Amino acid sequence: MRKSMPKKVTEESFAGTYVFTFHCDQCGSPHRSPPFTSGMEDGGSPRAQEDERNAAFEKAADTVISLHFNRCPKCGMVVCEGCYTIVDGWDMCKVCAGTKGGTSG
Numbered sequence: 001m002r003k004s005m006p007k008k009v010t011e012e013s014f015a016g017t018y019v020f021t022f023h024c025d026q027c028g029s030p031h032r033s034p035p036f037t038s039g040m041e042d043g044g045s046p047r048a049q050e051d052e053r054n055a056a057f058e059k060a061a062d063t064v065i066s067l068h069f070n071r072c073p074k075c076g077m078v079v080c081e082g083c084y085t086i087v088d089g090w091d092m093c094k095v096c097a098g099t100k101g102g103t104s105g
Contacts, residue, residue, distance in 0.1 A: 004071040005061065006078040016040065018056035022064050024080040026093055031068040031080065033060030072096055 008023035010030075016038030021030045036056035040048060070084045071077070072093035079093045087097040 004076070004078045005065070006069060009061075011057075013053065018053055018060070020057060020060040020064070022061070022069065024069070024083055025077040026079045026083040026095060029080050029082065031064050033064050036060060 006022045007025050008028070010021045010023070012019045012021070018036045018038075020033045022033075023030050036059060038049075038052055040052065044052070065078070068080055069078050070081070070091065072079060072084070072091075074092045074096040077093055077095075083094050084091065085094050085097050
């Protein structure tokens, strides 16, 4: 099962290539997936294109989220490594830890 998804995800798809960018829920920093290229030479049916795009999205999400993001157990935000910290042995986002201002969710 994949980790939680950041709230903001953008897509840049062109000519059978899919690229997705996942943005930190806290600071908004972007983390871009590698390009996933279509295996269909003629473009395929609309359903086949949708299936391929969805498969590319799942691969991108699994790759990028596992490498760059953590879910805060306190507020539930999906944050980048820069917005995640350990305080007194507990992992959480910096807002919940009180190290970046703001309020917890």
